[in-house]
Amino acid sequence: MKIRIDIRRKEGLSDPEGVTTQRALQNLGYDGVTATHFGRTIYLEMEGDDTGAATAEVEAMCRQLLANPVIEDFQIEVVG
Amino acid sequence: MKIRIDIRRKEGLSDPEGVTTQRALQNLGYDGVTATHFGRTIYLEMEGDDTGAATAEVEAMCRQLLANPVIEDFQIEVVG
Amino acid sequence: MTSMTAEPAHRQLGMTDEEYESVIEILGREPRPAELAMYSVMWSEHCSYKSSRIHLGRFPSEAPWVVVGPGENAGVVDLGDGWLAALRIESHNHPSFVEPYQGAATGVGGILRDIFTMGARPIAVWDPLRFGELEDAHNRYLLNGVVSGIAGYGNAVGVPTLGGEIEFADRYASNPLVNVMALGILKREQLVLSAASGVGNIAVLLGAATGRDGIGGASILASASFDEQSGAKRPSVQVGDPFEEKKLIEACLEMYERGLVVGIQDLGAAGISCATSECAANGGMGMDVDLDSVPVREEGMTAGEILMSESQERMLAIVEPKSVTDVVAVANKWDINASLIGTVTEGGTLRVRQHGELVAELPAASLSDDAPKYNRPTARPQYLDNLWAQGSDEAAAGDLADVLLALLDDPAIADRSWIYQQYDHQLFLNTVVEPGHDASLLRIKGTEKALAVSTDGHGRRCYLDPRRGAARLVMESALNVAVTGTKPYAVVDNLNFGNPEKPEIMWQFTETVEGMSAACELLGVPVIGGNVSFYNETDGVDIYPSPVVGMLGFADPMPENPPRLDRAEEDMEIWIVGPDAAPDLAASAFSRVIHGRLDGRPADIDTDLGPRVIAAATELAGSVPVLHDVSVGGVAVALAEIAIRSECGFTVGNVDWSQLWSEAPHRLVAVCPRDGLPELDVPARRIGTMGGATLNFLEHGQIAVEDATSIWREALPRRMA
Amino acid sequence: MKIAVVIFPGTNCEHDVVHGLDLIGVDAELVFHKQTSLDGFDGVVLPGGFAHGDYLRTGAIARFSPIMDSVVAMADSGKPVVGICNGFQVLCEAGLLPGALVANRDLSFICKPVNLRVESNTSALTAGANVGDVVRIPLNSYEGNYVADDETLGHIEANGQVLFRYSDGSGTVTDDANPNGSARNIAGVSNESGNVAGLMPHPERAVEQILGSMDGLLLLGSIPAFFDLVGAK
Numbered sequence A, B: 001m002k003i004r005i006d007i008r009r010k011e012g013l014s015d016p017e018g019v020t021t022q023r024a025l026q027n028l029g030y031d032g033v034t035a036t037h038f039g040r041t042i043y044l045e046m047e048g049d050d051t052g053a054a055t056a057e058v059e060a061m062c063r064q065l066l067a068n069p070v071i072e073d074f075q076i077e078v079v080g
Numbered sequence C: 001m002t003s004m005t006a007e008p009a010h011r012q013l014g015m016t017d018e019e020y021e022s023v024i025e026i027l028g029r030e031p032r033p034a035e036l037a038m039y040s041v042m043w044s045e046h047c048s049y050k051s052s053r054i055h056l057g058r059f060p061s062e063a064p065w066v067v068v069g070p071g072e073n074a075g076v077v078d079l080g081d082g083w084l085a086a087l088r089i090e091s092h093n094h095p096s097f098v099e100p101y102q103g104a105a106t107g108v109g110g111i112l113r114d115i116f117t118m119g120a121r122p123i124a125v126w127d128p129l130r131f132g133e134l135e136d137a138h139n140r141y142l143l144n145g146v147v148s149g150i151a152g153y154g155n156a157v158g159v160p161t162l163g164g165e166i167e168f169a170d171r172y173a174s175n176p177l178v179n180v181m182a183l184g185i186l187k188r189e190q191l192v193l194s195a196a197s198g199v200g201n202i203a204v205l206l207g208a209a210t211g212r213d214g215i216g217g218a219s220i221l222a223s224a225s226f227d228e229q230s231g232a233k234r235p236s237v238q239v240g241d242p243f244e245e246k247k248l249i250e251a252c253l254e255m256y257e258r259g260l261v262v263g264i265q266d267l268g269a270a271g272i273s274c275a276t277s278e279c280a281a282n283g284g285m286g287m288d289v290d291l292d293s294v295p296v297r298e299e300g301m302t303a304g305e306i307l308m309s310e311s312q313e314r315m316l317a318i319v320e321p322k323s324v325t326d327v328v329a330v331a332n333k334w335d336i337n338a339s340l341i342g343t344v345t346e347g348g349t350l351r352v353r354q355h356g357e358l359v360a361e362l363p364a365a366s367l368s369d370d371a372p373k374y375n376r377p378t379a380r381p382q383y384l385d386n387l388w389a390q391g392s393d394e395a396a397a398g399d400l401a402d403v404l405l406a407l408l409d410d411p412a413i414a415d416r417s418w419i420y421q422q423y424d425h426q427l428f429l430n431t432v433v434e435p436g437h438d439a440s441l442l443r444i445k446g447t448e449k450a451l452a453v454s455t456d457g458h459g460r461r462c463y464l465d466p467r468r469g470a471a472r473l474v475m476e477s478a479l480n481v482a483v484t485g486t487k488p489y490a491v492v493d494n495l496n497f498g499n500p501e502k503p504e505i506m507w508q509f510t511e512t513v514e515g516m517s518a519a520c521e522l523l524g525v526p527v528i529g530g531n532v533s534f535y536n537e538t539d540g541v542d543i544y545p546s547p548v549v550g551m552l553g554f555a556d557p558m559p560e561n562p563p564r565l566d567r568a569e570e571d572m573e574i575w576i577v578g579p580d581a582a583p584d585l586a587a588s589a590f591s592r593v594i595h596g597r598l599d600g601r602p603a604d605i606d607t608d609l610g611p612r613v614i615a616a617a618t619e620l621a622g623s624v625p626v627l628h629d630v631s632v633g634g635v636a637v638a639l640a641e642i643a644i645r646s647e648c649g650f651t652v653g654n655v656d657w658s659q660l661w662s663e664a665p666h667r668l669v670a671v672c673p674r675d676g677l678p679e680l681d682v683p684a685r686r687i688g689t690m691g692g693a694t695l696n697f698l699e700h701g702q703i704a705v706e707d708a709t710s711i712w713r714e715a716l717p718r719r720m721a
Numbered sequence D: 001m002k003i004a005v006v007i008f009p010g011t012n013c014e015h016d017v018v019h020g021l022d023l024i025g026v027d028a029e030l031v032f033h034k035q036t037s038l039d040g041f042d043g044v045v046l047p048g049g050f051a052h053g054d055y056l057r058t059g060a061i062a063r064f065s066p067i068m069d070s071v072v073a074m075a076d077s078g079k080p081v082v083g084i085c086n087g088f089q090v091l092c093e094a095g096l097l098p099g100a101l102v103a104n105r106d107l108s109f110i111c112k113p114v115n116l117r118v119e120s121n122t123s124a125l126t127a128g129a130n131v132g133d134v135v136r137i138p139l140n141s142y143e144g145n146y147v148a149d150d151e152t153l154g155h156i157e158a159n160g161q162v163l164f165r166y167s168d169g170s171g172t173v174t175d176d177a178n179p180n181g182s183a184r185n186i187a188g189v190s191n192e193s194g195n196v197a198g199l200m201p202h203p204e205r206a207v208e209q210i211l212g213s214m215d216g217l218l219l220l221g222s223i224p225a226f227f228d229l230v231g232a233k
């Protein structure tokens, strides 16, 4: 089973990568871009085929290790 | 318009972050995880509603700045 | 490189028909595919030095304090009381052009392995760099990527980067140079060499798993020129893992400390082929290697691929059977792989098996010892006569403020802190004089000893006269370490050149070797190692001949209060020490920045005064607060740098206009308290006094310290923003 | 007193911290992260470096090292637990300190001395200093940008848990003096009782005049000073 975890900085906390990239895009003349945010993605391959159980386990991994609840939100998706 | 860009290291290149995180998951007892890979995601907000034109423009941004075509592949998706 | 071309396999691997014939002669048969792969990589220019080897013997490499000279992974010198220092320089030019971050990062990783292979703990890195002009966005991208890559790897692996140097010229636009030099220290009993002794000893592969990284990297990226097709070479990019390397360093040093290994070799270019064959050959032994024991990252790798892979962060240790358990335990402690992949055998044959089948069987020494050696033709380039004739040693008059500000705004002269503040340059608490000075000075904790290091290159000057240019680099580098109070002690060199198959390029090369050798002999400083990077050519355009000198200076004891650029104060006297030479403006910053010229013939070194000035500088450093050698930009720039760093103006006279910008060698600026300089056996004259808020050159004009400072500080960040 | 200095794989400032503690006469010993006990130690320092390569997130993996249970126990017992740079990041990840550290505002690594104004003198890193003191200490980090939500920031300010702010040489806290974009110029914080303290810049790099500054001795010296203080309670 393939799982994808999207991790994003909580709203309101600074996102230096996003801010810097937004500025760089402006400098290159891409004026149509009004906002840029960065996230990280973690792809897991897992044994078994119980998607419910897997999602629950991945949620535990995220809380424990993969995301930092102080500054990040995460989303889990079974992708294959 | 909201756009999501998924960027991943090309296949065959090593992914030290993935390997190290994989080992950490093992140490925490998550044995069901057989592989861990890292990617990054960039979320753009853009003016206009011509999705075709936007996608083409984002593709240009990726080649020029957002991704490193030498070692990364990217995928563009209109998400809202 | 595609199968569409019906080229025979050896040519696809970059091997000539004659070279292929010699392989057949050595083996007495056609090579198997894996064997051909091994010869092709080991006999590449990068690994075999086939175009340069016959010339490198010219370098003086002996001195009583040399413990290990050229030929090993790093040169080693004796610092007394059981302390040794290891030094080595490498280039990572082509990989850094293909992918600047990873290219530079893996360059740092590679040079560090050369150092800890010797048993030394790496304690510092330097990064001599060359790029195209920063007006072009791609050149900025390359500079940014390279600096981030060095920072990303060097900082994380925990080795401080203590300096480097940088030049910009169009010639480097499609062929940037990324050289890296590393220094290590060790106690004598920890010195390890790469020889596999003892039949039955085990070859243990340590570190990262093997993937298809950089297959053909050595032979293809570094041994051929670039053209529009270079896109096809891109899959051979390697990704660096500083964390793995850090663990590898700690694990290896722990193994040495406990005496668990009898020999060790890093895996660089040509990976397992190179490491196994060199270990075996150096010990006069053979080796049986089992590729099934090599941990791989990808499925279905062929024997040739595993043998040629340049996956980073791997070492091959030779271990006595009784120590294997302990070696594996140390590896486990540091969470790195340890795989028993081979056994040392009698007789000099390297045998490699995969899936139980023999895939290679060859004389181990033939991969290195029987590599071809070429004495390529040389020819003095025709461009020289014209350029020499055109030169003028009179500096066209101009406005001092305009000229000086233009020079201070030049990215090759301006404040380099945009670069070195991205590097950890303090770790280990050794850094006494940090980057931003002529040389960085490191103490060795627990002793009174100190080492200074400077790296120097000057492609333009070497283009105008490679022999003089190279000799002057050695003298300048020596002066740079002397002004910190150390004595020039050893040299490593990195010879970055164009296509050696062109006689003009080969001439530049041999002239350089001659000039550098003569200057080292004059100073009595041995060359303890080096590196040659040929084929720095893109679309037929060669780079300037770009030798880089890395000079190690040594002091015992270290001066109590070594000179610094920021120690000048109000009322102090300003002196110029060194010959009152005729102006030397060929390849000067003045001609380049103000007049856009590159012509004339640079002055030669002064074989009498040069060494005496260096000795005088070492002496003066014991008591004088500021010593700064006069180099790029001449006396005017040297003085400006002192004023800016000390936040104090000055007034100087008695220097004529041409002399202000002249880059004639063997001179330094000394700033000292009122009672003057100590007695010297070299010329010295007082030219002015510190004080005030301007750089005041009397009849030539003046500018505010504040204005000079902001231009100089902003030049690089402004361009890179 | 005796202090443990922890080595995670990727840590690199451990010997420098021991050297600094040595100079102020504090007995310090290196402890490998796979050890589980801190028995016999009166305090612990998590030094700088790149534990686990800073992969995943800085400090994230290190906090699960075997030694960390004992570090938490030591924190709970009120003994000094100090994190410097990467060690600070580990303490935040472990939830022993509020907030988190993210990439510098300019997305580049910064190695240079900075000025810090001391904001509280009741912690394991400031017990020997005075509020308002300005110290010059080298910064050396890529992820030194302190973030926390507004509520947390308000709370730690009200509680005296902000230990240091980036300032100019005279102690004025300005935007210009903020090297990395840290929220409210915060360079170091403590827990509520002050025994757990973290700081981005490296006091152990400012312990001898020949290295450019000795101000770090004041901060390192606060560890025994704090220990004496709570011991006396």
Ligand SMILES: Nc1ncnc2c1ncn2[C@@H]1O[C@H](COP(=O)(O)OP(=O)(O)O)[C@@H](O)[C@H]1O
Binding pocket: C127, C128, C129, C162, C163, C164, C165, C166, C412, C413, C416, C419, C420, C434, C435, C436, C437, C438, C439, C440, C454, C455, C456, C480, C629, C631, C632
């Ligand atoms: N690429 C670089 N990386 C790190 N430090 C650099 C780099 N280039 C220059 N520097 C530092 O800037 C200072 C000035 O360099 P340079 O002008 O080349 O010195 P010099 O002319 O005395 O040889 C030196 O301390 C050097 O180490």
Ligand SMILES: [Mg+2]
Binding pocket: C437, C438, C439, C480, C628, C629, C630, C631
């Ligand atoms: Mg100099």
